[in-house]
Amino acid sequence: MDRLALFKESLPSLISGLAITLKITLFSLIIAIILGLIFGLMNISKKKSIKSIAVVYIDLIRGTPLLVQAFFIYFGLPMVSGVRIDPMVAGVVALSLNAGAYMAEIFRGGIQGVDNGQMEAARSLGLSYSTAMVKVVIPQAIRKMIPAIINQFIISLKDTSILSVIGIRELTQSGQIIIARTYQAFDLWLMVGVMYLVVITLLSILSKNLERSLSYDQSKRTAKAFWKLKSA
Template identity: 60%
Template sequence: MNIFQLFIDSLPSLLSGLSVTIELAVISLILAVILGIILGIFSISTSKILKGIATIYIYVIRGTPLMLQALFLYFGIGQALDIQFDPIVAGIITLTANASAYMAEIFRGGIQAVDKGQMEAARCLGLSYSKAMRKVILPQAIKIMIPSILNQFIVTLKDTSILTVISVRELTESGKIIIARNYMAFEMYAILACMYFIIITALSLISNHIERRSSYGNKR
């Protein structure tokens, strides 16, 4: 069997794995954006408690490997609490926790990039801090952060392959299952590499295009 025939025969299984990969990345990033906003606001808060929570969370998550986080959640916490996690659910929680730590830094940087006069002007108009943040600062910050958010989506998409350690049947795991049946490891890993390359390259081009348009808009 040549590599082209292998690809044709394996396509349904690979597409199924790819759909799981995309689903994991999209859901995890949406949840990570929500959690990242909260942590980002905590990190610039005047409250030492909130700032401490965000700092500890970010340092712990960014200071440990994603694979270890997945294993700790699925096997460690699962055993300690006598819970049998669904692999997909465990994968989403792991990716969300990991991505949110990086999103928090992205949001913190984006919020701080907005001119401080914007907040002062909003407060002078009678808006509370939370309302000024929600209606004035965050909309401007998100526009600045869009390229970074897209880049984080790309990273999260690639990170889904690590979830093979907890048997999530995403694209890489689907390839491994096919290899176990036909022992064509070189050919299958080459196919997987090409599929990831095409998807990541397309997303990178979209991200670069949006970043260029954003930069042009800011110059105007």
């Protein structure tokens, strides 16, 4: 089979696999952001018991490979509970827990990167700690975290290839199935690699543009504040 015919025959299956890859990554990232915010806030808590829970979760997830986590959720938990878990559900849970631990560190770093004076000023205006955190600190932190969040999206997107071991027909698994039928390993892996590269390159461009846009907005706000002070 010539390469053009192979490409035409394989493209629909690979695009279907890519769609599943993007779906898993998107769902996992949404859940991971929620987990990251919760455990990031717990990690900066002054209560040792709350902070300890966050530290255990982060260290446990970051200290074990995603492959082991996926196997544990898909093969291990059903043996204990007796309930079979759908591969897609297991994949999303494993990837969400994995990315959530890294998101927690991103949120912790972003929140701690906001000047302490912002919280003090908000509290001096009568806002409670939680209100000041939600309305003042976190919005400022998110601006700094957006590039890191997109970078984690890219990492999670690549990590979905690991989930092929539990039977999810994402992009990598789709390529393996076609190779088993056609024996065209070089051409198929080249196609799969190019598809990953295109998506990740687009995300990288988006990250750089967002970072540039946020820096420009910050510069405009700083300039406006400066001229207000000068004209006062």
